[in-house]
Amino acid sequence: xxxxxxxxxxxxxxxxxxxxxxxxxxxxxxxxxxxxxxxxxxxxxxxxxxxxxxxxxxxxxxxxxxxxxxxxxxxxxxxxxxxxxxxxxxxxxxxxxxxxxxxxxxxxxxxxxxxxxxxxxxxxxxxxxxxxxxxxxxxxxxxxxxxxxxxxxxxxxxxxxxxxxxxxxxxxxxxxxxxxxxxxxxxxxxxxxxxxxxxxxxxxxxxxxxxxxxxxxxxxxxxxxxxxxxxxxxxxxxxxxxxxxxxxxxxxxxxxxxxxxxxxxxxxxxxxxxxxxxxxxxxxxxxxxxxxxxxxxxxxxxxxxxxxxxxxxxxxxxxxxxxxxxxxxxxxxxxxxxxxxxxxxxxxxxxxxxxxxxxxxxxxxxxxxxxxxxxxxxxxxxxxxxxxxxxxxxxxxxxxxxxxxxxxxxxxxxxxxxxxxxxxxxxxxxxxxxxxxxxxxxxxxxxxxxxxxxxxxxxxxxxxxxxxxxxxxxxxxxxxxxxxx
Amino acid sequence: xxxxxxxxxxxxxxxxxxxxxxxxxxxxxxxxxxxxxxxxxxxxxxxxxxxxxxxxxxxxxxxxxxxxxxxxxxxxxxxxxxxxxxxxxxxxxxxxxxxxxxxxxxxxxxxxxxxxxxxxxxxxxxxxxxxxxxxxxxxxxxxxxxxxxxxxxxxxxxxxxxxxxxxxxxxxxxxxxxxxxxxxxxxxxxxxxxxxxxxxxxxxxxxxxxxxxxxxxxxxxxxx
Ligand SMILES: Nc1ncnc2c1ncn2[C@@H]1O[C@H](COP(=O)(O)OP(=O)(O)OP(=O)(O)O)[C@@H](O)[C@H]1O
Ligand SMILES: [Mg+2]
Numbered sequence: 001x002x003x004x005x006x007x008x009x010x011x012x013x014x015x016x017x018x019x020x021x022x023x024x025x026x027x028x029x030x031x032x033x034x035x036x037x038x039x040x041x042x043x044x045x046x047x048x049x050x051x052x053x054x055x056x057x058x059x060x061x062x063x064x065x066x067x068x069x070x071x072x073x074x075x076x077x078x079x080x081x082x083x084x085x086x087x088x089x090x091x092x093x094x095x096x097x098x099x100x101x102x103x104x105x106x107x108x109x110x111x112x113x114x115x116x117x118x119x120x121x122x123x124x125x126x127x128x129x130x131x132x133x134x135x136x137x138x139x140x141x142x143x144x145x146x147x148x149x150x151x152x153x154x155x156x157x158x159x160x161x162x163x164x165x166x167x168x169x170x171x172x173x174x175x176x177x178x179x180x181x182x183x184x185x186x187x188x189x190x191x192x193x194x195x196x197x198x199x200x201x202x203x204x205x206x207x208x209x210x211x212x213x214x215x216x217x218x219x220x221x222x223x224x225x226x227x228x229x230x231x232x233x234x235x236x237x238x239x240x241x242x243x244x245x246x247x248x249x250x251x252x253x254x255x256x257x258x259x260x261x262x263x264x265x266x267x268x269x270x271x272x273x274x275x276x277x278x279x280x281x282x283x284x285x286x287x288x289x290x291x292x293x294x295x296x297x298x299x300x301x302x303x304x305x306x307x308x309x310x311x312x313x314x315x316x317x318x319x320x321x322x323x324x325x326x327x328x329x330x331x332x333x334x335x336x337x338x339x340x341x342x343x344x345x346x347x348x349x350x351x352x353x354x355x356x357x358x359x360x361x362x363x364x365x366x367x368x369x370x371x372x373x374x375x376x377x378x379x380x381x382x383x384x385x386x387x388x389x390x391x392x393x394x395x396x397x398x399x400x401x402x403x404x405x406x407x408x409x410x411x412x413x414x415x416x417x418x419x420x421x422x423x424x425x426x427x428x429x430x431x432x433x434x435x436x437x438x439x440x441x442x443x444x445x446x447x448x449x450x451x452x453x454x455x456x457x458x459x460x461x462x463x464x465x466x467x468x469x470x471x472x473x474x475x476x477x478x479x480x481x482x483x484x485x
Numbered sequence: 486x487x488x489x490x491x492x493x494x495x496x497x498x499x500x501x502x503x504x505x506x507x508x509x510x511x512x513x514x515x516x517x518x519x520x521x522x523x524x525x526x527x528x529x530x531x532x533x534x535x536x537x538x539x540x541x542x543x544x545x546x547x548x549x550x551x552x553x554x555x556x557x558x559x560x561x562x563x564x565x566x567x568x569x570x571x572x573x574x575x576x577x578x579x580x581x582x583x584x585x586x587x588x589x590x591x592x593x594x595x596x597x598x599x600x601x602x603x604x605x606x607x608x609x610x611x612x613x614x615x616x617x618x619x620x621x622x623x624x625x626x627x628x629x630x631x632x633x634x635x636x637x638x639x640x641x642x643x644x645x646x647x648x649x650x651x652x653x654x655x656x657x658x659x660x661x662x663x664x665x666x667x668x669x670x671x672x673x674x675x676x677x678x679x680x681x682x683x684x685x686x687x688x689x690x691x692x693x694x695x696x697x698x699x700x701x702x703x704x705x706x707x708x709x
Binding site for chain 1: 532535537538558561562564565566570576577578579580581585588589590592593594596597618634
């Protein structure tokens with residue numbers, strides 16, 4: 001048998017046959033390693049975890065029109081292509097206008113937006129009732145709701161007045177490819193019928209939306225939902241005449257005429273953006289704790305119908321990426337031209353600050369745990385040494401040099417460290433997983449590198465912890481074995 | 486030929502003279518007993534001869550080398566190479582089996598050799614108890630393992646401090662028989678004892694009192 005095998009045999013025998021003692025040492029190393037491995041996992045994972053977490057605090061990038069060119073759904077789509085789909089949490093576009101509530105002689109800022117995206121970019125929005133899910137529904141800011149006393153289920157009549165000058169569009173402009181024409185005409189019983197037509201590249205009608213809610217529901221009212229009726233308009237060039245290529249909706253000739261009339265007026269009036277009044281159903285009341293409570297929110301479709309344009313003012317993006325990556329995305333979007341992208345500095349900076357603080361906290365706790373583990377292991381090994389005084393004396397009496405005594409204790413320490421490290425890596429992962437699920441609400445993947453790191457660190461820790469006990473062991477006098485102790 | 490010679494050796498603890506100007510010599514192959522009342526300095530002398538302690542003054546010549554002047558590292562080497570120790574309290578490594586305990590001695594000396602260790606246990610009549618832990622052995626059996634451990638490296642000198650102090654008659658005889666065998670093989674034996682019967686087995690008895698050499702008695706009946 002070689003010396004090395006005997007060495008290993010003695011060490012393993014010491015650990016295995018003196019189980020209860022060694023279990024305590026192993027436990028202290030194991031627990032230390034567990035907490036360390038757990039904290040390291042969290043430390044490494046924190047940016048990712050928090051990145052997702054931060055996204056619930058709102059958008060961190062804005063896309064704005066650049067100079068003269070307007071921000072449109074198309075140019076926004078082009079800009080969004082620069083951001084990987086899995087990092088783009090949400091992109092909510094907004095169009096802000098003033099809408100009047102003539103019944104109260106008040107006007108409010110209304111935002112046209114995409115409610116589905118809002119739930120992603122601004123998850124902290126709290127809605128009593130629900131988000132608008134159909135056209136002609138409005139989400140009312142809490143502040144407004146309190147002032148005018150509306151509730152979920154109430155109706156609000158809102159009017160859009162084109163700004164002076166903006167109304168003076170020439171007929172040519174209303175003929176620009178891709179424009180949205182909108183207008184209204186009196187239908188059955190004097191109620192207004194609203195239309196909005198999207199023009200294609202050759203200024204033909206590409207699609208048509210009709211609002212006939214003022215008409216008799218069983219007759220004219222059905223027309224707005226009738227695909228066959230609406231499809232007749234596709235591909236036609238304005239102006240039109242009822243009966244020439246366009247058949248009246250059965251039982252609703254007056255309403256059908258009003259649709260044609262409204263379209264003709266829209267184009268002939270030179271898209272003289274018209275005053276439009278629409279009845280909205282209050283779908284919900286919005287509470288945010290911020291300035292949003294002073295706004296009305298309607299869908300982008302309603303906004304386009306009311307204002308006759310699908311232009312956007314701003315898009316708020318929520319992107320799950322670090323500050324630097326975010327800046328890179330913003331730069332590449334701005335470089336493409338047409339639009340400009342900006343970071344919401346307040347959000348990105350505070351994210352970076354929180355991350356740094358959190359990481360230094362975890363780092364500090366790790367250092368403290370490391371120290372505590374060392375003290376604990378050192379104390380245990382100290383107890384082990386005094387418990388084994390006679391054995392150490394005997395070994396020295398049998399001819400063990402100080403070096404052999406050192407090697408044996410260090411060997412036991414390292415062995416315990418390795419065992420504790422493996423234990424710690426496994427339990428630490430479980431610990432990190434539990435923390436992650438409970439605190440961040442998401443799971444983490446096992447880092448294979450964690451195992452060797454945990455083993456090496458806990459071996460180093462237990463080696464350092466063994467220094468004092470080993471010094472004690474070496475100092476033991478072999479003569480004590482001859483005394484009757 | 487003299488293996489060991491103490492010249493005017495004193496060991497002083499403060500006021501107390503544990504050994505007071507003692508001079509003795511032990512020949513190669515000789516079997517010597519050391520007797521004396523409790524506190525007379527027997528263990529102190531064994532510690533010095535066993536290279537585990539140094540005298541306050543005097544010379545201790547082992548194989549012509551004055552071990553009183555050696556560094557503790559050298560003393561460890563000398564102890565490992567030349568001396569086998571047997572104690573009153575059997576002193577085994579509690580978590581190692583009998584054969585492993587014997588191998589520990591080989592391990593520090595040169596190379597662990599399980600076969601040789603088993604042969605040594607065979608010699609003390611414990612071949613079949615080789616895989617037992619100390620807690621599974623009787624006191625007498627443990628002391629026999631200690632004898633096997635002391636002789637495994639073929640030391641020139643075996644020092645035994647009260648080797649039979651905790652043994653019954655039967656085990657005492659087994660150990661004495663082993664000593665007689667070792668003596669016949671030429672090993673030098675120094676045995677501390679309170680027991681006149683054990684002393685009688687030796688060739689010569691050195692008697693200490695209050696740290697001084699009281700007398701030396703040659704056993705005329707030796708070998709009978
Ligand atoms: N380290 C020490 N410090 C102080 N005094 C000591 C020390 N070691 C031994 N002595 C004293 O030296 C004297 C001799 O001790 P020693 O152990 O040699 O006696 P002994 O003859 O072996 O006795 P016993 O038969 O009881 O074993 C005793 O009085 C003892 O108290
Ligand atoms: Mg004694």
